[in-house]
Amino acid sequence: MKVTDVFRDANANLWRSKLRSILTILAIFVGSFTIILNSAINAGVNDFIDKQIENMGGEGYLEMMPTETYDQLAALMGNGGVQEYTEDKDVSNASPYIKDEQVERARALEGMKSFHALPSATADFATSDKTDKRYRINLNAIVPGINIDMSAGVAPDTSDDAPYEIALTEDMAKALGYENPADSVGQTIKIAVPSNLKCYTVTRRSECQVIVEAKIAGTQAPGILAMGGSRANIALWNRINEINFEGMPEGANHTFQAVADVEPDKIDEIKTKLEEIGLSAMSVDDEVGMIRVFFDAILIVFNIFGGIALVAASIGIINTLFMAVQERTREIGLDKALGMSNGKVFLSFSAEAIMLGFWGSVFGIAASIIAGNAANILAHETFLKDFPTFQLTVFEPLTMISIALIIMFIAFLAGTLPARRASKKNPIDALRYE
């Protein structure tokens, strides 16, 4: 007997007791639906996190602050506990800063691709030709090694001697009078930067502000990163710092944070070494990874549910097929009398089990795609409004096919018991059976 005939007959046999087969398929469907939808959500979340990590400079991106700052923040958040005061920490409760010696040691670490110590830089507001209004501006630096997901234009030039450039958030571009993010590309905005020392001596703030012009390189796609505000390139950042500290003694211009691009496979090692130097480093994974852990935990629970459903479904398969074997005793006897081998009888019942698994998986895939897409649309209208690029569910054909194959294999395993009984039937007894 040809294998194609075996499977065609197996499928036809399923519909001889429709209700029974449909109920069994339904049980498999519950399991496959749960597991496939779970895997789609898992893929969606991981895809999103990976994209965010990629946006933020990939797996090798580290943000650093002095360990004292980190401890202070921890203490403020109530996590630090009571800390002993030690004389040798030369900066006590004042803002700790990164010292040159630390920068040098950090730069020398193995696996360090680039290291940028960032001085502080603050601006008061930004405005443009398109508007009379002035808007507070949150600035962040963009350094080599960090990638930005741009919705329009290109990422700013990060070389030290580049022209002053900025990547705005879409909201900021809109506020500054550019209806469409693309309209803002190449335009110039004005940034008001305070000269802090002078600001102590003047009565009106505007008297101590220096206007710096910067070219809009582009706008950032909304995402976790864009929450960090608009991003100035190094040249603009350094210029703002220079204005901020104009007239102050050299020693006052401290570095409070640093960013680095390191080799991803050495990241843990480097983090430990930075800790020894006195710098607390956070990778993107540390920051965004929390979401991953959270989702992973939920998905494990749901996958366990799916697994339990499949175990129950397997028992259903065993039961259904035992009934089928019993019902078709004479048929099996006839098949054997007419020369069908034990192996083919075994295969024909196994094929029925596999077909049950197949239909359960097919309906599971179809339903989970429908449900997943519906959930996606719903999510984007509600809690994912600000993340248009985040697909809650991502259906990967390869994953779905492998899940279907695994389910069919489980069905096959469940079917081996009844199939074995069928194959062991003696044709004479089977033909005598009424």
Added chain:
Amino acid sequence: MKNSLLQTKDLKKVYGKRDTVFEALKNVNIDIESGESVAIIGKSGSGKSTLMHLLALLDQPSKGDIYLNGQNTSKLKNRKLNRLRNKEFGFVFQSFFMNANDTVLNNVILPLKIAGIGRRERKRRAMEALKVVELDDKFKNKAKDLSGGQKQRVCIARAIVNNPKVIFADEPTGNLDSATGEKIENLLFDLNRDKGITLIIVTHDEELAAKCKRQIRIADGAVVADEKTKKGAR
């Protein structure tokens, strides 16, 4: 012996163990030639069905050997036995044994499907077989919608579809009225005469048995008579 198709040597079949042991067949020696029509006659429990099962290679003897075309079948592997039954034998049973919900055509096709023959070829051959039993116009009908006589004709079509050398018929007319039964008998004897298919009929019906060229009587698991009728006639 050169024409011998099926031959048994000291065939024994024992059921049960020790205290409950039951000898269904005791030292049966028969020799059936190709092209014969043989009736195996006996009361129920005489061992005639057991003998047929053994001759049809559906069961293994407890002792003794069966030779098919001079070849000792006890030495054959299961695969080979399955292929022999499929290729060389056709079966007709008292209670038909059809898949009632399937079509007439699919019932006839079954041996060819088991043999692994392609779809087009097996349909062609099944239609040919249905033509022999004059049911080719009913090939699309469900088997359960047929009358008893028609069902048995479909079974005969199924038995001959693979061009067998032997047809084993177990009380082929047992479930039919005499008129229909006669039609079935004629069909079987025509096949025996025209196509040279060896016919082995298991029955307790003396009338049917008398129509065969040879009668083998079984009682209590032993051959009590083996005679040929209508000597010279065919």
